Amino acid sequence: MLHATVTKKSTDNTTIAADTEVADMHNAENALDYDGTYTGTFPAADCPGINITLTLNKDKTFTLVSEYIDRKDATFTDKGNYTIEGNLITLQNGTEKNYYKVGENTLTALDRDKQEITGELAEHYILHKQQ
16 A cells, blocks of 8 residues: 545635555556566576576567577477466466566566475576566
């Protein structure tokens, strides 16, 4: 909740001040800055990591490039549509879905149950927006 003081003039020209609380309705869905390109390196079991580049376009389409480090011919590009509800982005490519939580210039990968990944590698599942 945001706190605001509203003042107005009454009919007899005196000023009336009233404190009010206003709901903070800011989220990724109504913010204009969630689209763009995000990058990071996700952990991998069989190589040093996976370089991720995710581009969210204004027309609700995305391109996800996954490049497996130190592997030949191991770059994969997925394209599809995304939806956004509150601070949750759902990427959909055919029947496959991936989930991300929108933060301040970040996207955090979520598991299939839309929960944040926990544990010692959790910080490696965050993509950072490129300026």
